[in-house]
Amino acid sequence: MRNLTEDQAAYRALKSHDPRFDGVFFVGVTSTGIYCRPICPAKTPQLKNCRFFRSAEAAEKARFRPCLRCRPELAPGHAPVDQAHRIAHLMSRRIDEGLIDDGAGLEEVAAQFTISSRQLRRIVQKELGVSPIELMQTRRLLLAKQLLTETRLPVIEIAFASGFSSLRRFNDAFGTQYRMPPTRLRKQVAEHSAKVDAAVTSTLQLSYRPPYDWEEILKFLHARMVTDVEFVNEESYARTVELGRYKGWIRITHAPAKKSLMVEFTHTLAPVLPALLGRLRNLFDLTARPDLIAAHLLKDKRLRKSVTTYPGLRVPGAFDGFEMATRAILGQQITVKAATTIAGRFAERFGEKITTPFPELTRLTPLASRIAKATTSDIARLGIVSARAKSIIALSRAFESGLLKLDADPETDIRRLAALPGIGPWTAHYIAMRALRWPDAFPKEDIAVRNNLGGVSAKEAEEISQAWRPWRSYAVMHIWKSGKD
Numbered sequence: 001m002r003n004l005t006e007d008q009a010a011y012r013a014l015k016s017h018d019p020r021f022d023g024v025f026f027v028g029v030t031s032t033g034i035y036c037r038p039i040c041p042a043k044t045p046q047l048k049n050c051r052f053f054r055s056a057e058a059a060e061k062a063r064f065r066p067c068l069r070c071r072p073e074l075a076p077g078h079a080p081v082d083q084a085h086r087i088a089h090l091m092s093r094r095i096d097e098g099l100i101d102d103g104a105g106l107e108e109v110a111a112q113f114t115i116s117s118r119q120l121r122r123i124v125q126k127e128l129g130v131s132p133i134e135l136m137q138t139r140r141l142l143l144a145k146q147l148l149t150e151t152r153l154p155v156i157e158i159a160f161a162s163g164f165s166s167l168r169r170f171n172d173a174f175g176t177q178y179r180m181p182p183t184r185l186r187k188q189v190a191e192h193s194a195k196v197d198a199a200v201t202s203t204l205q206l207s208y209r210p211p212y213d214w215e216e217i218l219k220f221l222h223a224r225m226v227t228d229v230e231f232v233n234e235e236s237y238a239r240t241v242e243l244g245r246y247k248g249w250i251r252i253t254h255a256p257a258k259k260s261l262m263v264e265f266t267h268t269l270a271p272v273l274p275a276l277l278g279r280l281r282n283l284f285d286l287t288a289r290p291d292l293i294a295a296h297l298l299k300d301k302r303l304r305k306s307v308t309t310y311p312g313l314r315v316p317g318a319f320d321g322f323e324m325a326t327r328a329i330l331g332q333q334i335t336v337k338a339a340t341t342i343a344g345r346f347a348e349r350f351g352e353k354i355t356t357p358f359p360e361l362t363r364l365t366p367l368a369s370r371i372a373k374a375t376t377s378d379i380a381r382l383g384i385v386s387a388r389a390k391s392i393i394a395l396s397r398a399f400e401s402g403l404l405k406l407d408a409d410p411e412t413d414i415r416r417l418a419a420l421p422g423i424g425p426w427t428a429h430y431i432a433m434r435a436l437r438w439p440d441a442f443p444k445e446d447i448a449v450r451n452n453l454g455g456v457s458a459k460e461a462e463e464i465s466q467a468w469r470p471w472r473s474y475a476v477m478h479i480w481k482s483g484k485d
Helices: 004-016 056-061 083-096 106-112 117-128 132-150 155-161 167-178 214-223 267-283 290-297 301-309 321-330 336-350 376-380 386-401 410-418 425-434 447-452 458-468 472-484
Strands: 026-029 034-036 050-053 201-207 230-232 236-243 246-255 260-266
Touching: 004 050, 026 056, 034 056, 050 056, 056 132, 106 117, 117 132, 132 155, 132 167, 132 201, 132 267, 155 167, 155 267, 201 267, 214 230, 214 336, 236 267, 246 267, 260 267, 290 301, 290 472, 301 472, 321 336, 321 386, 321 425, 376 386, 410 425, 447 458, 447 472, 458 472
Parallel strands: none
Antiparallel strands: 026 034, 026 050, 201 260, 230 236, 236 246, 246 260
């Protein structure tokens, strides 16, 4: 951080081991050469031996090794709230999705924000303290470290799952960065991953900043689950997965003692694990800062009761942007229950069959490429009005052509969504709120929001919402919740 005042504040947070600072900064200890999370149980070093970093990547660039006790790779990340953060976040996402390899793909990301690749490199360097290539290398190594520690996957599979093109390059990078062979971190799989044949699945943990309202997010997802594609009960969320040519299933449970979600995944998905974990962080809103959000929203008397009652309320995201956007169109002007029924019919008609150990999971989510070839009557015969059928086809073609990716600037994507037939401001903002992970989305036309604010108009709702920025998406969740209590 290189600022005396900031360093002193970070040191006070370090001494307190306050979990609210987990992932906000990392501390490198010069006397050991190791970097830690603020919650590390190790003895607090002296201030003179501490160097503070805003990211794990910056700490590793400074040649610090990750602590084996607090495991920096499990620290929650930063919620992108401004342009620079969004660019850095998109870079990380593209790396996870395998769309940037050793520098390729930078021009495309830069073009999305109307900047040059040189400007992009400067922004990533400023935001994360590393170059795009260093960012990619560290993310690969941290994922590999987690897989080595928590799973029985063979080292060669871990190398490829982490994004390395060969076992030799993986061994060289790991040995150079951590000064130890990868096999030193191997250990038996934890008991939680032994519930299913370990030859078929493994389990990893994804951390969050507490508090985390697991029950409420499950209720939200249960009410909107797509039959045959998803299955939600009181304990878990499960779904089928198709990422590129890789198919399988996942099951998510809660481990409150670890402040984590446990992700059980089939080994068929190991080659796309970075993308899979990134999507789950989005779906379960694991990068949120509940302390900052609650502190801001508590200032408004309209929200105070709900924020106090549900301090860990999250904004459920989307595992698949096209799936979520389609679901939003199907939900226009009908009840959540009715939309869920139609979404199930849609998946049964257009989703490919898949075999899983769960009788509730039998279909993959319909792909944009398949829907783009459908006719209006193909969709309308499912009980979907023609206007919405045309809207879904237009959406699928926008995805298939690359016009719409739902990973660029939210304001740009909201405009592109609203330009499609049948997608108005409410639908566009709802998609932004969930699929784009935009914390300041506000569907002011939403009738429940307006009624719960006292029957105000959309214009009045917009004016009221200004006080909640930049966390209006979270405010919407509290408004919806307060209307049900």
